[in-house]
Amino acid sequence: MPLTVDLTGLPEPVVRQVHSIVDRARQESPGSVPAALSPRYVSDPNPTLEEFRALLEQMASRSSGQSLPADFSRADIYDDHD
Numbered sequence: 001m002p003l004t005v006d007l008t009g010l011p012e013p014v015v016r017q018v019h020s021i022v023d024r025a026r027q028e029s030p031g032s033v034p035a036a037l038s039p040r041y042v043s044d045p046n047p048t049l050e051e052f053r054a055l056l057e058q059m060a061s062r063s064s065g066q067s068l069p070a071d072f073s074r075a076d077i078y079d080d081h082d
Contacts, residue, residue, distance in 0.1 A: 007015050047055065 005018065007018060010018075
């Protein structure tokens, strides 16, 4: 089972229900999961510019500092199907 759930594109009532389920689960078992490992919402379809910049900074701070080669492409991942 994946540790994250992408809520992008789901109707607002569904997103609210998922948030409610997660909040209840956290309240019912406080301290069972360290905050650093608790579920986080991966995407917000409409972040403000400030939120977007903060997310980019957060991602950059977690980076290993390594990057893919400039010539990296799908061919490096997928086998040739011809």
